[in-house]
Amino acid sequence: MYKKIIIFVLLFGMFSCDEYLDIVPDQTQQIDLLFERREVAYSALATCYAYLPKNDGVYTSFMMMSDEVTTPIAKETDGIRIMKGQQSSSNPKFGLWSGWQDQGSLWEGIRHCNVLIENIYNVVDMTEDEMDIWAAEAKFLKAYYHFLLFTYYGPIPIVDENLPINASDIEVRVKRESIDEVVDFIVETIDQAILHLPARVLSSNDLGRIDRVIAKSIKSRVLTYAASPLFNGNSEMYSDFINEDGEHFFNQNYDITKWERAKTASLDAINTAIENGVGLYEFISTPPGFEEDFDDEFLQSMYNTKYSIVDKWNTELIWGNSNPVRGNDWWQMQAACMMKNPNASSVEAAWQWVAPTLRMAEMYYTENGLPIDEDLSFDYVNRYNSISVSGSQSLQAQYGSSTAVLNLDREPRFYSSLAFDRGYNRTWGSLWQLKMKKGESHGRIANSDDYLITGYGLKKLVHPDSEGDGYSKIVTYSWPLIRMAELYLNYAEAVNEVDGPSSDALSSLNLIRDRAGINSVEDAWGNPDFSSNLNKHTTQDGLREIIRNERLIELSFEGNRYNDLRRWKLAEEYFNSPVKGWSVDESTVEDYYTIKQVGVRSFNSPRDYFHPISINEITINPNLIQNPEW
Numbered sequence: 001m002y003k004k005i006i007i008f009v010l011l012f013g014m015f016s017c018d019e020y021l022d023i024v025p026d027q028t029q030q031i032d033l034l035f036e037r038r039e040v041a042y043s044a045l046a047t048c049y050a051y052l053p054k055n056d057g058v059y060t061s062f063m064m065m066s067d068e069v070t071t072p073i074a075k076e077t078d079g080i081r082i083m084k085g086q087q088s089s090s091n092p093k094f095g096l097w098s099g100w101q102d103q104g105s106l107w108e109g110i111r112h113c114n115v116l117i118e119n120i121y122n123v124v125d126m127t128e129d130e131m132d133i134w135a136a137e138a139k140f141l142k143a144y145y146h147f148l149l150f151t152y153y154g155p156i157p158i159v160d161e162n163l164p165i166n167a168s169d170i171e172v173r174v175k176r177e178s179i180d181e182v183v184d185f186i187v188e189t190i191d192q193a194i195l196h197l198p199a200r201v202l203s204s205n206d207l208g209r210i211d212r213v214i215a216k217s218i219k220s221r222v223l224t225y226a227a228s229p230l231f232n233g234n235s236e237m238y239s240d241f242i243n244e245d246g247e248h249f250f251n252q253n254y255d256i257t258k259w260e261r262a263k264t265a266s267l268d269a270i271n272t273a274i275e276n277g278v279g280l281y282e283f284i285s286t287p288p289g290f291e292e293d294f295d296d297e298f299l300q301s302m303y304n305t306k307y308s309i310v311d312k313w314n315t316e317l318i319w320g321n322s323n324p325v326r327g328n329d330w331w332q333m334q335a336a337c338m339m340k341n342p343n344a345s346s347v348e349a350a351w352q353w354v355a356p357t358l359r360m361a362e363m364y365y366t367e368n369g370l371p372i373d374e375d376l377s378f379d380y381v382n383r384y385n386s387i388s389v390s391g392s393q394s395l396q397a398q399y400g401s402s403t404a405v406l407n408l409d410r411e412p413r414f415y416s417s418l419a420f421d422r423g424y425n426r427t428w429g430s431l432w433q434l435k436m437k438k439g440e441s442h443g444r445i446a447n448s449d450d451y452l453i454t455g456y457g458l459k460k461l462v463h464p465d466s467e468g469d470g471y472s473k474i475v476t477y478s479w480p481l482i483r484m485a486e487l488y489l490n491y492a493e494a495v496n497e498v499d500g501p502s503s504d505a506l507s508s509l510n511l512i513r514d515r516a517g518i519n520s521v522e523d524a525w526g527n528p529d530f531s532s533n534l535n536k537h538t539t540q541d542g543l544r545e546i547i548r549n550e551r552l553i554e555l556s557f558e559g560n561r562y563n564d565l566r567r568w569k570l571a572e573e574y575f576n577s578p579v580k581g582w583s584v585d586e587s588t589v590e591d592y593y594t595i596k597q598v599g600v601r602s603f604n605s606p607r608d609y610f611h612p613i614s615i616n617e618i619t620i621n622p623n624l625i626q627n628p629e630w
Contacts, residue, residue, distance in 0.1 A: 035119040038126045044116050045134050048141050049208075051109030052321055053096070053148070055559045056461075056479040058336040058354065060103060065094065066562035068360055069458065070579045070599045074449040075353045083575060085602030089612035089630045096148055098614045106145040107159065113142035114162045136196035137210045140218075143189035147222050150182050151563055152611045154231075154627065155241075155249040158185050173623040175243065179250050183226040190219045200276040207313055208322025208478065213276050216269040217318045217482050223265045224490045227258035227497065228567035230609060237569075237606040241628050256498065263494035270487045273318060278484050280515045281308035281316035298395055301412035301517025308485070309558070310463040312477040316485065320478025334476070337458040338468045339419060340450070341428050342441040350468025355452040356418055356557070358580040358595065361406060364414035364553055368530045369518030371549065372406075376532050379405050386593045389422065398422045398433050402589045404582075412517040413553060419457030421582070421592065426464040438587045453598045454581025460557050480558055485512055489551045496547060500540040509547065512554055521546060566609055575603035604629070 035041050055061045063069070064079025071080055078093035078100075087093055092100075099105035116138040120131050142160075149156045157174040158181065177185075194215045201211040225231060233254030241249050273279075283303035308316050338350035362383075366375040373380050383406040389397045396415060397403050403422040419425045421436035421443075436443045436455060444451035467473035492508040499505075510520045518524070525536045525546070536542035548568065552561060565571045579599030586592045607629035618624045 031115065031119055032122070035122045036124070038123055038130075041116075041120065041123045041126070041134075044112070044119075045137065048109065048113045048116055048138050049323075051104050051106055051112070051141075051145060052323075052481075053103055054321065054323075054479070055481075056321070056333045058333045060094075060101065061333055061559060062094065062562055063333075063557055063559040064354075066565070067357055067574050067577075067579070067601060068557055068561055069354050069356055070453060070581075071353050071355065072449050072451065072453050075351075080599075083601050083603075084599075085604065085608075087608070087612065089615050089626065092612050092614050094152075095611065095614060096152055097611075098617060106149055109145045110142050110159050111162055113138040113145070114159070117142075118162070132196040133198065136193040139189055140193040140197070140210045140215050143186045143193065144218060146182065146189075147186050147218070150179075150186065151225065153613065154610045155179055156182055157624075158182060160185070160189075173621045175623045176249065176625060178243075178247065179226070179231050183222065183231075186222055187219060190215050190222070199272075208320060210319075213269075213273050213278060214319040214482070216265070216272050217487055220262065220266040220269040220487055220490045221482065223258070223262035224494060225563070225567050227262045227494065229569045230567045232258050234569075237609065238628065243625065244623075259494050259497040263491065263498050266487055266491035266494055270484075270491060273484060273487060277315060278318060279315055280484055280488075280511060281311070281314050282515070283307045283311075296395065297517055298412055301515070302416040304515050304517070305413050306416040306460070306464070308483065309460060309480060310475070310477050316483045317478065317480055318483055318487075319481040321481055322478050332471070332474065334462050334466060334474055335468060335471070338462050338466060338474075339425060339427060339432075339434075339442055339452075339457050341468065344469045348469040349471045349474060351450045352452060352457070353450050354458055355454040355581065356456040356458050357454055358456070358582075359574075359577075360556065361414075361418060361420070361456055363549075363556070364417070365411040365518060367409045367411055367518070368527075369411060369513060369520075369524040370530060372410075374532050374536075375530055377530055378409065384593060384595055386589050396423070398424070404593050417458070417460040417556060419459050421455060425457065425459055427459075427462060428467050429465050436584070437589075437592045438585050440587075443587075444584055451584065453584060454579075455584045455592070456581065458557060485554050486551075486560075488512055489547065489554065493544075493547050493551070496540060496543050501538055501543045505543060505547070506537070509550055512550065516554070569609075571609060572603050572605040575601050575608075577601060 033040070034044055053060060055063065058064070059077050061079065064077050065082050067083070071077065082093050092098065094100065096103070096106045099108070117135050120135050123131065146156065146158070155176045155178055158177050159174070163171055194212055197210060197212045197215055199212050201207065201209050231250070233252060234250045235252040238250040239252060243249065281304060283300065308314065313320065335349045336351045336354045338352065340348065340350045340352045362372060366372055366378045368375050368377065372378050372383065383404070385405050386402045387405050387408065389399050389401050389403060389408065391399055393408050396408055401422040403420065407420050407423060415423070419434055421434060423434050425432045425434055434442050438444050463475035463477060466475045488508040488511055492505040495502055495505040506521050513520060521537045525531045525533065528534055537546055551564060565574050578597045579601060580595055581598045583592055583594045583596045586594070610627045612630035613624060613626055618626055
């Protein structure tokens with residue numbers, strides 16, 4: 001593969017488009033001609049962006065590669081197969097190293113970035129400031145692609161410059177660098193880019209292009225990952241993972257200064273974001289049907305959470321992918337999550353087969369802002385039993401109907417994210433009263449592979465106004481690559497690791513909890529009437545668990561959980577247990593609300609903490625060292 005680093009041609013091309021990144025390279029051209037004029041050089045910049053992974057694709061999203069969702073066997077994706085232990089080094093799935101399907105190798109993306117950086121100053125009809133900005137964008141993307149490779153492969157080669165055409169075989173056969181060297185390179189390259197990036201890009205024609213807020217926010221994520229247990233002094237797993245000179249790829253000693261760097265970077269990113277108009281989202285419209293009672297705090301909190309994702313280019317979105325899967329592309333994530341309209345034809349675009357797991361339904365807090373097994377007022381022991389919905393619960397589920405105890409008296413994020421039997425779902429432009437048992441209007445159709453195997457539907461990723469009887473009726477939005485809530489979570493985590501429980505950490509968490517419509521950390525865990533783990537937040541270990549749980553809830557289904565559980569070295573705990581759901585092939589209350597195993601997960605530790613490098617790549621470059629146990 002590394003012979004590909006030598007470059008003397010560059011793909012380029014341009015199609016008519018509505019947005020900046022809708023540009024696809026389709027032919028070759030000499031570099032000197034490519035950088036002769038601004039108009040043509042623009043396609044080289046677009047090519048740098050073209051390697052961003054499309055997380056809104058049902059077959060390309062890393063969200064599918066955790067314990068968040070599952071599918072019927074007939075609908076399995078590569079992400080699901082990885083979680084079943086079916087990854088291989090002979091033909092890696094989700095292989096960002098070599099590329100797969102429509103995802104190009106990130107090394108190729110890095111190569112294109114280097115070409116632009118090295119040649120952009122040859123363009124004759126651009127100002128120096130404009131050339132500086134384009135070069136800075138390419139530098140950031142180069143750093144970001146290194147970061148993605150680092151995230152999934154650990155120690156990687158550093159490709160800061162393209163090799164000349166006459167490079168020797170020894171030069172071509174690059175080597176993997178240590179974790180600390182890779183992180184330092186990524187951060188230094190982002191810092192170089194920040195010097196010339198605009199503070200904030202707000203032009204409708206340029207949305208999705210890199211700016212200073214984006215760069216500082218991703219720097220916060222990079223340093224948060226680097227400080228985490230998987231990368232910070234991980235002698236437990238990687239004491240024998242060494243290079244040909246006997247040097248460790250992973251630093252063997254825990255270093256708290258890594259958390260200090262993460263803390264500083266996260267605060268800087270928060271301040272820069274706020275200075276440029278970024279903030280936690282608040283829904284300010286009134287949905288149809290709620291004109292009289294939308295002042296209800298519960299409904300407001302639900303819509304705050306829902307639209308922080310699906311409201312395109314909203315004020316919380318720091319960076320979104322402005323070239324999402326869309327149009328008539330049948331692999332769009334939103335279509336696979338959307339529930340079928342029972343009155344629509346059999347050929348509609350809504351598939352209804354990406355189902356949240358029972359574990360995710362149990363993860364969200366109670367209405368008191370506590371885990372369901374720590375809230376004294378929640379009937380945790382009988383959570384799988386059915387119960388009649390009372391009048392005080394009528395905004396959560398249909399009054400007088402029977403649903404599971406688990407589905408009631410939960411926090412607003414539960415209801416904005418998950419669809420369930422006898423709950424509600426605003427979709428297809430109207431409010432549905434869900435009936436999800438077999439044979440009912442939203443339940444499984446006999447012999448159909450398009451069904452929710454766990455009994456839960458994923459509402460969070462579907463715009464309420466989307467209609468699934470045609471792809472043109474699906475309301476698209478930019479997949480959130482990073483949003484403001486993550487910065488507060490990054491900062492809280494770093495503060496707790498450096499200073500222990502503090503007002504700064506709690507304040508950051510409480511901003512998110514307040515927007516979510518639940519009690520502050522202090523009010524939740526400090527209340528003896530509700531908390532079975534009283535004052536848990538006053539110890540570093542206790543607050544660490546609270547911070548992690550808050551992150552898993554707030555960022556659920558956005559593609560973060562897989563990486564977070566890995567960096568905390570908790571993947572084997574979560575990814576090795578059976579997948580469970582309701583008995584969706586049953587039609588009675590008693591039978592439907594019976595827990596059933598609907599899938600398996602397999603995670604081999606430490607092997608599966610990182611992805612394998614393809615055997616073909618190692619054959620081409622013997623200097624590469626395979627990840628442990630692959």
